[in-house]
Each structure stands twice: as C-alpha cells, then as structure tokens.
Amino acid sequence: MPALLPHRRQGRGPTLVLVHGYLGGAAQWEAEIARYSANYDVIAPDLPGFGAAADRPGCDRIEGFAQAVIDLLDQLGVDRFILLGHSMGGMIAQEMAAHNAARVIRLVLYGTGPLGAMPDRFEPIDVSRQRLLEEGVAKTAQRIGATWFCTGEDAPGFPAIRDIGAQASVQAAGAALNAMAQWDGRPALNKLTMPTLVVWGDSDRSYRWQQVESLWRNLANGELAVIPGAAHAAHLEKPKLFHLILDGFFAEITVRPAPG
Template identity: 65%
Template sequence: MATTLLPHRRAGQGLPLVLVHGYLGGSAQWASEIEAFCDRFDVIAPDLPGYGAASDEPGCDRIEDMADRIIELLDGLGIGDFLLMGHSMGGMIAQEIAAKTGNRVTKLILYGTGPLGLMPDRFEPIQLSRERLRTDGVAKTIERIGATWFRQGAAAAGFPLLAQIGAQANQQAALAGLDAMAAWDGRPALTRLTMPTLVVWGHDDQSYRWPQVETLWKTLPNATLSVIPGASHAAHLEKPRLFRATLEDFLIE
C-alpha cells in the first residue's frame, strides 16, 4: 500500500469525473477538459506513478497496480460513485478500475484504447519501443512516438504540449509502462463491465486499430461507439470541440 496519494489536478463540484492519462501522458493534457466540465462535475485528473507531477515516483509494471493507485487516491479523497474516462494505456487502467470497483463507476469512457495491451497491429512492436527508449531516452521517445498520435505528425498544433508533458516521465516508469501493457489482457472482464460505456476512437488512430475498438464495442454489454473523423490517437487535441461535445452528450444525457 502506497503511503502518499498520487498528485492530481482537481476543480469543480458535483459528481466526480475522473480522467486517466495514458503512456507518456500526464494530468496536464486534460487542462481544457477540466475547464470545460468543472462547472458541472468534480473533475479529478491524477498523474500516474513516474509521470507528470509524479515523475519522482517509481513506475508500475502492471496495469492492475496503476488501477490500485488511482482507487487508493479516490478512496483517500472520500469519493464514492464516479464517472471515469481513460485514454490509451489509461483506458486499460480504466477497465481495471471498473472491474475492481463495479457499480461505483456510473459511466465509463474508453478513449483511443482497447482490451489487449500487446497489440498485434500497433504502429511498432512494443519490444522495438523498449529498445529505442533505452537508446534514445524519454524526451526523444515521446517526440518520435507522439508524432504518430497526430494526423499531421510533429507539425500538429497539439504536438508541443504532448511532447512537453511526455518528457517529464522518468525512464524507469516509461519502460515499466511498456512491460505493463505487454502483459495485460482485459478481454475476460469485458462482459462484467455493465455500466453505460462510450467507446471513442479517432478514425486514423495508428496505435489502436479498428479490430481492438470493435472488440470493445461488440463485447461490452452496454456500449456506444463514437468515431471522430479527421483525428488520430490524440483526438482531444486535434478535434477538441468535437471531442468535448461527444463527451458532454454522453455524460449529460
């Protein structure tokens, strides 16, 4: 059991809305979403161990352990029921949180993610990412990988923010995150996630291809699919107004 709660951003009041970032992400990536939803929700965005404001912590090499750290944070804050969104690796963590906490998650948003960590159709094999991370370091790795998260690559307007946030991660956590994804398979738990779920996918996502997204959509008992055109893996930065409108429609209905 960790002795300190994860650092996090928090604003607003109402039903808690928890935002979980992904690999080489951080709570800072949700600044616009926090601002957009804090008038209706108590928005909480943690930094995972080893990332962002938690870069001085050792990273976790299991998705389940990352989920436990976020549950520990929510329990420490006195949170009961909550809305939950996870992006990319954070979507895997969100699936684990939903499986562990059950009815406490009243609605679930799985954004740019899938049910399997070792993705056969990823833009590059995880082993190659691991080798290049050891050689290049975190800052160069987020610049290289992060460019694949935008249709316009490193020329995209949102790329500098993403690269700045990702470079804050420590290398041990970055390597541990790859190990965590490679070892994780959430497919057996999908049918137990009965809460209303929105699956959000950028049409040109190179990290999580259609077969992974389709598995979520068709296997989850109560899922709706939203495909964001003209966007890749970082749809919240490429199509921010459409992305937030999509979330709002699901959360408020």
C-alpha cells in the first residue's frame, strides 16, 4: 500500500470527500471544511504533485489520480462517502464513481464535464502545456487562476488560488495536462446512477455550457444548479449561494449499508 496521501480531515458523521482540480489543493476548501465538519467527516486530499503532496510524482492519467484518492480512503478505513470534485477533480470524481458506484452515496460534479480536452476552454491544453514550459508553475498558476474569477486578479479569492497553485511541481503540472487531454468520461456516464448534482458558474471559461449540459443530460439521476455571476471558482466568488445549493442536496442523504 502506498504512503498515506497528504490530506486535511475534520469533523464527524457521514464522510464528505472534496477533490480539488488542476493547480488546486486541499487548502482551497477551507470554508467548506469549516462549514461541513459540524455534521460530516470531511476529507480533502492533496493530489499527487499538488499542494502538500508536491513532493510526490504527478499522475499522467485521470485514472491514476482516482486510484490515489481511493487508496487514501481505503487506508483511512472509509467505506462509503459523499464525493465532490471540482474541475479536473470532477473528472477524477467521475472516474472514482464509475468504478466504485456502491461506495458513493451522492456525487457533486462542480465546474467540470465529461471530456478532459475541454472544448472551448479559454485556451487549448497544448497552449497551456507550452506556456507552462516557458513561464514555469508560479506564473502559470497566476495566469490560469485569474480565469477562475469574473474579476480576474482583483477577486478576493484570487491570491489564495494563485499561491496554492504555485506549490505544484513542474512535472505534476505537465503530467496533469496530459491526463486531462487523454481522458474521456462519456462512455462511463451510464454507470453514474447515484444522485448527482452538477454545479456550474455561468461565466466559467474552462467548461462552457455545451459540455456542462452534455454531462447533466446524460446522467440517470442528475440535477443541475447554475450559479449566476460566477466563473470557475464559484465556491470562492459566491460562497453563500454555493453552500446553500450543497445544503439542499445533502439534506436528503440517508446513509444505508452498501449492498452485499
């Protein structure tokens, strides 16, 4: 079994797993950990190569990230859990849920879609890869982080996202771009039968409406929440609305034993 993945854990109750995305980290979930740890056992991992796990080799497949999170949950003795994934973390969450459906109580896919190549993204992944090599991680985190907010670098949440992103290793940042470019979750959407909430900011420049709609409409048990006046980091731009949406979705949870 691999060494325990760095993570933040707080609270008691049903387990809520928060999976960050590209150039993210567990630290981006501070408000969610503070809010939900009153009623949930909140676990927020740092993915290999990012945040506090920057010393780990990054994964070049979404499946590798998904297995890393599953390994962590197995090591922590977590059987069933609520799963929330943001951006690339939403791809990871889809992969986890498709192969561990009986373990996922509810699924939240936030600022994400079913295709890692992200058609109509603010820039093609190949461009991001080239600029990463030319500019380094810190400048890449600053430039990409600004696209997460409607007001760019002037947004209150921008400094935290910039600083968290800058912790990633160059290897991990490049490998993750390759992982996204090669991932296609569409064939597995029929396996996501658990109650699923798709959350999207209407000014998101990473995932446009066509991809979000495709994800939502191809889920057997999916709901959609669109947050107005928010981009890719809606949890930082409109935290009260983001939390109200999650509160409503989580309120219906009844934890039952996994089918035998």
